[in-house]
Amino acid sequence: MAELKEIFCQDKAISILQRAFAADKVPHAYIFAGLDGIGKFKTARQWAKLLLCKSPSIKNNFADSCGRCQSCLLFEAGSHPDFNLVYKELLEFTKNGKGKDPPIDFPIDVIREFVVEKVSVKPVLSQRKVFIITEAEKMDIEPQNALLKTLEEPPDFCSIILICTSLEKLLPTTRSRCQTIRFSPVSEDRIIKKLEQMGMSENQAKYFARFSQGSIGFACHLAQIELxxxxxxxxxxxxxxxxxxxxxxxxxxxxxxxxxxxxxxxxxxxxxxxxxxxxxxxxxxxxxxxxxxxxxxxxxxxxxxxxxxxxxxxxxxxxxxxxxxxxxxxxxxxxxxxxxxxxxxxxxxxxxxxxxxxxxxxxxxxxxxxxxxxxxxxxxxxxx
Ligand SMILES: [Zn+2]
Known part of the structure; x- marks a missing residue:
């Protein structure tokens, strides 16, 4: 079972989250920014799991989900009622989206129906309610504007995380309402090591590490295909x-x-x-x-x-x-x-x-x- 402490190479980002958690000052909205495949989504998921957990464990000043409470078990089973993963392909589950092709941009209807209309409904199991919005850089002006009021005055129990590969695609008004955490590319050496552990030869590991330019997730995907x-x-x-x-x-x-x-x-x-x-x-x-x-x-x-x-x-x-x-x-x-x-x-x-x-x-x-x-x-x- 995955936990926050198991996330690879994002110590800086995680320590910012830990400080907020320890001070009981978790911002209502975050932007996790950085390249694809460097752990933004994994961190967001584990962070959500911690925020929802009924009895978080704290060891050496590091808070993590317990992995055993009802909340953690439901979270891992993918059926936590207070966890909302919002992605553009939800379009087909919107009122008017049935039969539509998978969208290229982030549709406003998904933001309206899966975020805006849901934020004010109280959590049913945990103290909080968490929304992760993936590929936020694909939101045009309209969906971002639709989200604005929610980002400005979210209910106290609400946490929203926007996952974003290019910050400049987000409007200044969106950015100013969120705390941005930047995720850095992973070093070449660490990626090489990881690919070698997966069974890749030294030469190939070095090539794929350089090719993926710090995106360890991308490098691992390519290695999986290769191997x-x-x-x-x-x-x-x-x-x-x-x-x-x-x-x-x-x-x-x-x-x-x-x-x-x-x-x-x-x-x-x-x-x-x-x-x-x-x-x-x-x-x-x-x-x-x-x-x-x-x-x-x-x-x-x-x-x-x-x-x-x-x-x-x-x-x-x-x-x-x-x-x-x-x-x-x-x-x-x-x-x-x-x-x-x-x-x-x-x-x-x-x-x-x-x-x-x-x-x-x-x-x-x-x-x-x-x-x-x-x-x-x-x-x-x-x-x-
Ligand atoms: Zn738990």
Missing amino acids: AEPDPTDAKKGPLPKLYETKKEIIDSIVSLKYADSLELAEQFLDKSREIAKFWGRLDDATSTKDINRRSHKVILQIIISALTDAMKFGIVKSQDLINFDQQDKIENLAARFAPEQAAEKIADTYKSMQWVDASVNERLIFEQLLLNLAVSDIINVSQ
């Missing part, structure tokens, strides 16, 4: 994607990319992405298929960005701290092909492609445009 064993009883599920091989292939093909091959390569990248998504979906059934597909496309785009970033860095300082340290010869070739300024432009273009993925632009088009663009600029470069 999965085929299930001999189920041949229908198809071959397992090998991420590390895939990234090597992608970088190889970017280095030798020719305009005439761009469309075919786009198709291959899409196939790889779909393979990864299919398997990823099996590991994570809480996320919609559409969101898993988007994530998978983004992994492919991030691999391209990592290669271009390395090429840019290499072009400037011959840096040895490359993400793709294991393919340094390829990065050198790429650096010879793109001058640093040009690599920077291509990185910006690839980030734009990432935004298109979020905006649900046709995926084939995104990959085709991107690869044609990468190939075209090379021709210009050569002719100069």
Whole structure:
């Protein structure tokens, strides 16, 4: 059974929470801010469990849930009546949401029906009532405004936690009504250690740690995909994607990319992405298929960005701290092909492609445009 003290590498954030708890001055609204996959949600859940617990234990000035009371047991069983996990996919359970597709942005109806209308109802089991709102950065102006009054004057028994990857997406009015706790990226060494414990070789662990840039959750997800064993009883599920091989292939093909091959390569990248998504979906059934597909496309785009970033860095300082340290010869070739300024432009273009993925632009088009663009600029470069 998980507890607050078991959360990895977020000592600073947790000590801020502990101080508030010890002083009995828990703010009504928090923003937990930081990258995806560094423990914000886990911390929020364990914090909620502690706030709801009937007899918290306090050892060495560290408060934690007891894990045994009725509240803790119901919390772990996912049926605590005073705990509200609010996420955008609840749309289909709103009054007018039946049959609607999983949303990209955070729908105002979810905020209205699952937060605003529920906050004033008294808790039934615990002293408090806790709301965790995930992906708060996907709330537009309207849902944020709908939440404002609740954040301003919540009932005394109410605690709201907004989980957010980019603070700048939240309105100043939202931010000023909450206490923000920043979660830091996890150090490369700790991630490497964790991946090695999972069974990854030293080289691969180092690569995935650098690639995930401090997001230990993301690194572990990728490691799970990489390390999965085929299930001999189920041949229908198809071959397992090998991420590390895939990234090597992608970088190889970017280095030798020719305009005439761009469309075919786009198709291959899409196939790889779909393979990864299919398997990823099996590991994570809480996320919609559409969101898993988007994530998978983004992994492919991030691999391209990592290669271009390395090429840019290499072009400037011959840096040895490359993400793709294991393919340094390829990065050198790429650096010879793109001058640093040009690599920077291509990185910006690839980030734009990432935004298109979020905006649900046709995926084939995104990959085709991107690869044609990468190939075209090379021709210009050569002719100069
Ligand atoms: Zn308890």
